[in-house]
Amino acid sequence: MKPRHECAVFGIKSDSDVFDKIYFGLYSMQHRGQESAGIATFSDKIDVHREMGLVSEVFKGVYLEGKSGIGHVRYSTTGESGIENAQPLTINYAGGSFAIAHNGNLINSKELRDELEKKGSVFTTTTDTEIIAQLIVQEHLRSGDFMEGLKEAMKQLRGAYCLVILKDEEIIAIRDPWAVHPMVLGKSKDSYVVASESCALDTVDIPLVRDIKPGEILVIGDELKSYSIGTEKISRCMFEYVYFARADSVLDGINVYDVRKNLGRTLHKEAPVTADLTTAVPDSGITTAIGYSRESKIPYGESLMKNRYLGRTFIMPEQKEREVGVKLKLNPIKSEIKGKKIVLADDSIVRGTTVRNLINLLRTAGAKEVHVRISCPPVKHPCFYGIDMQTEEEFIASNKSVKDICKEIGADSLAYTSLEGLIKAIGIPKKNLCLACLTGDYPIKEEQTKLKVE
Numbered sequence: 001m002k003p004r005h006e007c008a009v010f011g012i013k014s015d016s017d018v019f020d021k022i023y024f025g026l027y028s029m030q031h032r033g034q035e036s037a038g039i040a041t042f043s044d045k046i047d048v049h050r051e052m053g054l055v056s057e058v059f060k061g062v063y064l065e066g067k068s069g070i071g072h073v074r075y076s077t078t079g080e081s082g083i084e085n086a087q088p089l090t091i092n093y094a095g096g097s098f099a100i101a102h103n104g105n106l107i108n109s110k111e112l113r114d115e116l117e118k119k120g121s122v123f124t125t126t127t128d129t130e131i132i133a134q135l136i137v138q139e140h141l142r143s144g145d146f147m148e149g150l151k152e153a154m155k156q157l158r159g160a161y162c163l164v165i166l167k168d169e170e171i172i173a174i175r176d177p178w179a180v181h182p183m184v185l186g187k188s189k190d191s192y193v194v195a196s197e198s199c200a201l202d203t204v205d206i207p208l209v210r211d212i213k214p215g216e217i218l219v220i221g222d223e224l225k226s227y228s229i230g231t232e233k234i235s236r237c238m239f240e241y242v243y244f245a246r247a248d249s250v251l252d253g254i255n256v257y258d259v260r261k262n263l264g265r266t267l268h269k270e271a272p273v274t275a276d277l278t279t280a281v282p283d284s285g286i287t288t289a290i291g292y293s294r295e296s297k298i299p300y301g302e303s304l305m306k307n308r309y310l311g312r313t314f315i316m317p318e319q320k321e322r323e324v325g326v327k328l329k330l331n332p333i334k335s336e337i338k339g340k341k342i343v344l345a346d347d348s349i350v351r352g353t354t355v356r357n358l359i360n361l362l363r364t365a366g367a368k369e370v371h372v373r374i375s376c377p378p379v380k381h382p383c384f385y386g387i388d389m390q391t392e393e394e395f396i397a398s399n400k401s402v403k404d405i406c407k408e409i410g411a412d413s414l415a416y417t418s419l420e421g422l423i424k425a426i427g428i429p430k431k432n433l434c435l436a437c438l439t440g441d442y443p444i445k446e447e448q449t450k451l452k453v454e
């Protein structure tokens with residue numbers, strides 16, 4: 001099992017209908033959330049369609065008119081999984097209406113919700129997104145100006161958030177002052193687009209212009225207007241580069257594919273081994289394995305064939321699962337494996353069960369030795385910023401040494417990239433990375449002083 005991301009957001013303003021572009025943009029970011037999907041567009045009024053399911057299922061036979069719109073795919077971490085929590089949310093109030101979608105997690109949502117309820121807000125979902133929306137409503141009504149309301153609301157939010165808001169025909173993109181998760185801006189002749197990842201811009205053929213800045217409120221109307229509420233300690237999620245983002249994305253100017261290849265090269269420099277074949281757990285370990293292979297000159301080859309058609313709803317009764325095991329998902333290529341010493345690369349180990357099963361499979365298929373190389377240092381601490389890693393008990397590394405984990409998963413050797421190696425491979429200074437799930441040092445703390453406002 002892999003850690004899962006919470007969401008992806010997409011927003012576009014164009015000279016023509018935007019529904020198709022939002023659809024394809026979300027399709028390309030499906031890896032960031034597979035539970036629900038939604039699109040809201042504006043033409044005279046806001047129209048929205050959201051359902052549980054994959055993008056390809058949710059929008060069958062659906063078309064929404066409008067030259068501006070936002071979209072969202074979701075995997076729930078905060079708030080239960082259910083249609084009422086699917087996004088975008090639409091809000092109608094005395095000051096008007098807007099639609100909003102969110103990627104990330106707040107760490108002060110309980111305090112904010114209690115405070116809002118005291119002031120009369122009524123909640124219909126259990127998401128952070130509705131808390132943000134209600135905060136915007138209250139601050140708008142208090143100040144009498146939507147933009148002022150947005151700024152005031154942002155100053156009260158603590159945590160990771162990338163927001164897209166559809167207000168009349170304008171799109172507003174917002175990134176938290178710590179810039180934990182990515183968000184990019186693209187521009188073509190007739191459109192402006194914002195998205196969680198640049199792969200979504202590529203898909204709709206809109207060139208990348210820049211990243212949304214930390215603490216930025218970018219209003220896309222007839223012209224672009226950028227506001228800032230100031231920045232905090234920039235803390236980019238290292239896991240976006242290691243695993244979450246698509247390898248073809250460029251985040252904050254850094255090519256994700258290059259980072260993963262660097263990690264493979266680093267792994268070989270830090271933990272060389274004599275072997276006949278470098279191979280990967282598909283798909284998460286492939287780029288790292290390529291980097292390892294290029295550095296070590298140990299040829300790269302496939303050893304496990306993945307069944308890519310099992311689908312999201314694949315659930316097997318426990319007994320059957322034990323009988324068929326991982327073989328339904330991954331089948332070893334015996335001719336490639338037999339009699340060989342193998343380097344098996346992957347991005348991370350959470351509980352250790354999957355990699356143990358895979359090592360078993362490889363040995364049964366005739367592997368002489370299996371040396372596991374993991375591109376992310378041991379994950380030991382929960383994430384509070386929008387990644388589904390909630391408790392320390394989930395992680396095999398939280399109470400076991402590398403030697404013990406190696407024994408437990410049945411590998412001939414096990415090595416993780418060092419923290420220094422990881423930082424160098426990403427190419428962002430340590431002080432600007434969130435490494436909290438590795439080190440326990442959380443960049444956004446409850447007791448931290450309020451934002452310094454510009």
Ligand code: SF4
Binds near residue numbers: 236239240382
């Ligand atoms: S704790 Fe880990 S997964 Fe969560 S934002 Fe920080 S680096 Fe990313």
